[in-house]
Amino acid sequence: MIELGVNIDHIATLRQARRTRYPDPVLGATLAEEAGADLITLHLREDRRHIQDEDVRRLRPVLRTRMNLEMAIAPDMIAFAKATRPQDVCLVPERREELTTEGGLDVLGGFDAVRAAVAELEACGIRVSLFIDPDRRQVEAAHAAGARIVELHTGAYAESADEASSGVDPGCASPTAEATRSASACARELDRVRVAASRAHALGLRVNAGHGLNIGNVEAIVRIPEICELNIGHALVADAVFVGWQVAIRRMKSLMLAAREP
Ligand code: PXP
DSSP: OOEEEEEOHHHHHHHHHHTOSOSOHHHHHHHHHHTTOSEEEEEOOTTOSSOOHHHHHHHHHHOSSOEEEEEOSOHHHHHHHHHHOOSEEEEOOOOTTOSSOOSOOOTTTTHHHHHHHHHHHHTTTOEEEEEEOSOHHHHHHHHHTTOSEEEEEOHHHHHHHHHHHHTOOTTOSSOOHHHHHHHHHHHHHHHHHHHHHHHHHHTTOEEEEESSOOTTTHHHHHTSTTEEEEEEOHHHHHHHHHHOHHHHHHHHHHHHHHHHOO
């Protein structure tokens, strides 16, 4: 089985662009569950650029699946999570000026703070995931810090896969040197995810993945058997502009299920 976590952040991004009441991310979550989402993911960022505290509070009691709250390691965020009680918390690095979550959490570098945050949240019955780069040392540090889950950052893979596929010209008999370079970068990044997933699984960790995934690049990630859950947001909201929110979710879910079939 592979689960789809639908990230609703960018429904809120659209709302915040005009400071309107719509589109409502809570309605987006309900419709996503109806369309086959296995969980709902949302990121309460320090600058509140999309999801607001009130969105999380409104969403918590109406979710029929489960909530995966992404947040930075900060005392106010930990207090908020303890009060709101999502089923899962995914700890992510955060820099105010970044466009999105660029790079995984440095568990090795901030080991004591990560371990303390994991212990505090787990003590409240919240399952903790660490969003890390697909790197063996980070996987081992996540395990040592007491996390039960790692979410492997697929951003570098996704970027190289998208680049490789954009360089392929169906009318051209042989690929350009550029396309060949992108294809080998993509294979390298995919291998990093595979190796990290296998190490995490061997340590007894649940393995999730996400970032930059879309219908053009998701299948290779789904075929990594240790991966249990994918968290996808931007591409689903982008596809929804043209085909509708529920169609975009159903299409992603069926692609994932088909790619997982033996
Ligand atoms: N997983 C984590 C931990 C993230 O921070 C994000 C981006 O908010 C995602 C998954 C989803 O990434 P995308 O929006 O590129 O699908």
